[in-house]
Amino acid sequence: MNESLGHIFVDSLLINNFVLAVFLGMCPFLGLSSKFQTAWRMGVTVIFVITVSSILAFGTNLMLVALHAEYLRLISFIVIIAATVQLTEMIIKKASPALFRELGIYLPLITTNCAVLAVALFQTVRNYNFIQSTVYAVSASGGFCLAIVLLSLVRERVELSDVPSLARGTALTLVLASILSMAFMGFAGMGGGG
Amino acid sequence: MSQEQDNPFLNGLWKESPVFVQFLGMCPTLAVTNSVRNAIAMGLATTFVLVLTNVLVSSVRKLVPNQVRIATFIAIAATAVTVTDYLVKAISIDIYKALGPFLALIVVNCVILARAEAFAAKNNVSRSFADGLGNGVGFTLGLTMLGTVREVLGAGSFLGVSLFGPNFEPWVLFLLPPGGFITLAFWLLLFAWYRDRKARAAAAPAAMQEVHS
Amino acid sequence: MSLFGTKRLWRGVHVPEHKEQTAHLPIRRLPFPPLLIVPLSQHAGKPAKAIVREGQEVVRGEPIAEADGFMSVPMHAPATGRVERIAPAPSARGELTTAIYIRAYPGASQEVLYGSDQDITQMTPDQVIAAVQATGVVGLGGAAFPTHVKLKPPQGRTVDTVVVNGCECEPYLTTDHRIMVEYPKQVLHGTRVVMRALGVERAVIGVEDNKPDAIAALLQANADRPDIKIEPVVARYPQGAEKMLVKVLLGREIPSGGLPADVGLAVFNVATLAQIGDLLPTRQGLIERVVTVTGPAVSKPGNYLIPLGTPLRWVLEQAGCTDQAASIILGGPMMGPSVGSFDIPLTKGVTGVLVLPKKDPPTVYPCIHCAACVDVCPLHLDPSHLGLLARKDRYQDMEEIYHLNDCFECACCSYVCPANIPLVQYFRVAKQMNRERKAR
């Protein structure tokens, strides 16, 4: 498939937003979106991890195809992601201990963020070349970051009002996510040549 | 913890439902529940992976050093998912296509790792089996409940069988992403309302007694 | 700022003035009450120390308490009589403070027989400052901050201009207005005193354009002296707040948490300067002040010259209250506190007594984020968010993120709020809670 980079970017950032349209990365999206600061940091870390692991996964996939060992794809991707997260953790720890203290608790969670694995799998299934893969990784993770930041700000706002006890918690978050998702439907068709 | 109260199967099935209580594995919960068939297929696939992972983890648990615990569990889960992937493909390509990427993504479904870590790593094989089965069936049940609402409203059918005749106007929304969010929210609200009512009903007699005494 | 001729405040609100009731009434003296209650703390800073005994006879104008340090001012006897007792008395804020009770002699002529002349032109700035402190004058615009303290700018700050506040932007109040109309010479003389103490060549008197007669009187009295500029400004609340006034007149912003001296200014109220101009040449003390007694529920509203320490009850008896009277406010309706007792004495900081009729409490709606409060806030704060945070007891966030401590409670936000949310009240509570939290 020869998709232009612009299409890939708009498509995975807005139209098929990872969180709001494809339902990937739901656990952190629902679980870590109550505070803007947390959400923002999580989003940025995810962008970093996804981009790095996407690049690594691209190389690994080339290797697997050459060795005719495609059946090891899933397991090797998982290992790559776990390794990337470890690596990120170590880099941040070295580079900025302050940032590490703030992010430390979220980093291991990224391993089970399905968006990370999904990027690696999708870019393989869609036969993206290296540049396409990287753009895809950046925009898809950017979409995640955008969605979680928007949700966190909206949730902080809702926190200031008197939400009925019935709706407090996950139900309200889901309703907000649903409305956000409806709003993002407005972008549909933007990539297409109408 | 007494053995009678702590039935791992029943706990996973409803009390600690992965979908409605623990909010684990939200991605497939919302993504593949636009039809009952997909929901059940996904649920069964996840159950299979859960049971397999739980049993494997439980049987090797004493050999696993703490440092590589998570890595080992993930590797086991990935193995189980790869196996499931092949099996589903062998059973029906249609179902395989319907579940799409979410079949492979079972490996990062938090419910797998959560059960391995929280239960299978500490319990014997038979109890872990029951826990995996319970959570798996609970997950399937939750998915089916979501799938039912979404399919009935979104397509006017149940398991592909038309319910309201050809003139029914489907609520397309429920097949789309917002419908997934809103259906889960609806179920949660319903449970909250029910719990609230039950709590009030329980509180009312107590209040009456206080008045009388 | 002066695109349209007259300088003006762009934020804030236009409040109905209600000044017509008293603006044209000359200042009249109120009869002496039988008992005066002179609190020792009528000013910001340390309370004064009593220098009289119970039972001692005092003459009107005689010092009865001395300043306790630099951040304090002396008190003078407001009437000739006998010190009945020195005991706690209720104050406008509700708490009890020590006061000197003076039983006025009914037959006394109440002439001021105290003091002696002094020539300012022969005095050094420090001597002028000491002389100002000796008069016991504090900010008469309401803040009651000791005036002489402002004459000594903090280390490293120099003052280049004196700003005189003749705005009186609070509705109903007309004391400053009448003082400017009737005592322009004293105002100007007081201005020169502080200019001399500060060694400043320039002064600006800002007067709102709804007091044309005051502007005319000042201009006439100042006809031959260009060093004091009289500057009309468009009437708008809260232009009388010093932060606002210096911004409007000179375009300078007093930094958050800072003083006018930080931007080279010293700000004084016209009534304060009129008193200095009046008292300083004869070494007298502050014993009375002009108070506007007004409101829909007052039968004889007016601008009264009232001896300090006169109980509120006496003032209301003399001015007359109608049956509708329900709430009494010391000061203007925007910022003045409502009092809970008739027995509190009027002090140096009281600019007016406002008697309001009964009013049903308004329905309070939820905040609809209409941003009316954001648009009027003269300090460019976000009262809307502050109010929402206050309802959730998030006082710390209010201070740290939303600059709560910059708020000077002008109440513009509460005034415009269509949801009737008592924003200012929330902010007062929040500030108090923050102080308590820090104290712990």
Place this chain on the structure above:
Amino acid sequence: MPGVKTTVIEVRTSPHLHGPLSVDKIMRHVVYALLPIAAFSVWNFGISAGVLLAFTTLGCVLTEHVTCRLNGNRSTVNDYSAAITGLLLGLTLPPGFPLWMAAIGCLVAIAPGKLLFGGLGSNVFNPALVGRAFLQAAFPVAITNYTPALANGRFWEFIPSSLALPLMKSAPLNDWIAQVRVDGFTGATPLVLLKFDRIYSDPWPMFWGQRAGSSGEMPGFLILLCGGYLVVRHMMDWRIPVAMLSGAAVSGWVFHLLNPTAYPDPLFTLFTGGLLLGATFMATDPVASPVTPRGMWVYGVLMGVLTVLIRNLGGLAEGVMYAILLGNALSPLIDRLTPPRPYGARKPAGAI
């Protein structure tokens, strides 16, 4: 003691004066301002539009009342906000929209769209648009079934789709449209004609209300007039509509300059679809818009540009609703990024 008779005095908190506006008064006047537009709609589309508007208004008020009561709270319908939501929802629907679907719209707009968040003042998104977005996603066919204005017999005959049976499809409208067609009026809106058939319509007649569309979006002059009334009475913020309309006009103009054949001129952009109605009455919903002065400009311009982007590049003919919903979603972020600089601030105040 002649003066002081009152023995009980009330201690109140300052300020002791209050401005002339109150929430219910503002809301009431917004309803007044919407009524002429509703009347125009009834003139254009007849009994169907009238019943639809009455139905959505009553539906929203009733939903709010019943939901409040079920929760054991005082009913909040007296603040008129539910009536506004209902009117706006009705005005954004096609005149022949099936009433049973409109009822669902009311339910969604008020229950999850507003009361779930805590009622008036708490809704992060404009409730009417939440209701409409739900309907758009749920019934994409019915909500794009527009009918011609000024049809013969419109005052005594319903548009056939209005009365579709609950849960059932409405009958196709093509025959009916062919039967009542008036000169110059087809069922398609100018935006749909432009997007899918490349037929350009003259913008000025649209400004005077001569076209098909949602029941309340056509009388441009009336919308501006009614909005102007609210602005003059200080009941509406003028910055948001001005920012949104200029954002749309300028970005539409840029598109037009780049490719005059594919993209319409700015006047067409301004006068078509729900842009005027949305910018005047929905983008200005104070609850869901930023409070900071700079934020309002950013918010307005952003929504205007988004509208044009969706219309010109997206798959939909109309983008106002999505643009406003996205603007609502972004408004907490905008508020956060555009804090007013406090008087005398020593350093630039809080970025992110």
Place this chain on the structure above:
Amino acid sequence: MSSFSIIRCLGLVSLISGVLIVGASLVTKDQIRINQEIIMRDSIAQLLPGVEKQVAYGVEPNGELTRLTSVDAKGPKMFAGYDKQGKLLGVVLEASERGYADIISALYAYDPATKAIVGFSVVEMKETPGLGDKITKDKEFLENFRKLDTSKPIVAVKHGTKKNPWEIDAISGATISSRAVGRMLQKSMTEMAPIVTRHLDRIQRGTE
């Protein structure tokens, strides 16, 4: 001790994983291929009614054809279908194009004899349910592909305005999806029709 136990553990886990994965892969391999072939055969049969035998070709970038043995192969493919007598019924080609929501991919049947498209079916799409997804099942729309002329550029036209045999009568309300179908066919035809013509003899023989 600990490093030994880590190695032991990881070794054991890799062993288990390896055995399971390879086992599952071996056990299911044949069945998966059968399934895929069944699906492909069914969809070809649906596009070319009466087909009895089919041959799969891979299309090389230089336009050459290679005979395929597995449907799993990478790259563009082409399937030739023959009836009982071994006569060529048509070729089935792949096409894809960006639709309203995401990429639509489809198979269509092309009859080189009449130079017409004679069948069309969507393989994968995410178009709006109720609107765009009508391209998969709307009878009126699929009727377009019973005999669609390819001698002129294929275009989708507004519903009810089809006049020429090379036009596609679009679904009302789903103009974008319909146009995407038109575009994908036109694009694929311009690319593939010459290749089919060039190798027509070989395809008709259907043996290699």
